[in-house]
Amino acid sequence: MPSLHHSPLASVDQAVLYRIMALRVAVFVHEQGIVDDIELDGADLLSTTELFWMQDDDGEVLATIRVLVDDTVHIGRVATAATARGRGLAGELIDAALEAYPGVVELSAQAHLEEWYGRFGFVRVGENYLDAGIPHVRMVSTAR
Numbered sequence: 043m044p045s046l047h048h049s050p051l052a053s054v055d056q057a058v059l060y061r062i063m064a065l066r067v068a069v070f071v072h073e074q075g076i077v078d079d080i081e082l083d084g085a086d087l088l089s090t091t092e093l094f095w096m097q098d099d100d101g102e103v104l105a106t107i108r109v110l111v112d113d114t115v116h117i118g119r120v121a122t123a124a125t126a127r128g129r130g131l132a133g134e135l136i137d138a139a140l141e142a143y144p145g146v147v148e149l150s151a152q153a154h155l156e157e158w159y160g161r162f163g164f165v166r167v168g169e170n171y172l173d174a175g176i177p178h179v180r181m182v183s184t185a186r
Contacts, residue, residue: 047097061097076176096134136159150173151179151180166180
């Protein structure tokens with residue numbers, strides 16, 4: 043049974059951090075063709091950034107999200123391993139982040155996932171735009 047974890051980057055075990063970044067590179071760079079300088083944007087290093095992840099009993103990271111906190115709370119870098127999709131793991135991470143950060147939470151959703159994020163109380167704000175060549179939409183949740 044996968045277990046849920048969250049922590050600022052400085053407190054994440056090195057092996058776990060490696061697995062989180064490897065998963066993000068696999069999903070965003072290899073599957074979606076996003077260039078790695080956009081994926082590795084330095085925001086993980088901010089002291090207010092928190093990583094959430096699901097890990098199996100063997101230590102493999104199955105899903106991850108990143109929460110950036112400054113003037114706003116922003117969920118991003120939602121990634122699930124191809125072998126773990128369809129099990130609700132990313133949804134558990136979204137729920138955990140919304141519980142950890144009640145109030146207004148923003149995200150930049152890939153446009154085809156707008157309805158999926160809507161299940162967590164996110165609503166569209168504005169028109170679609172391109173980010174890394176992929177249609178996105180800004181969404182906001184105040185449901186919690």
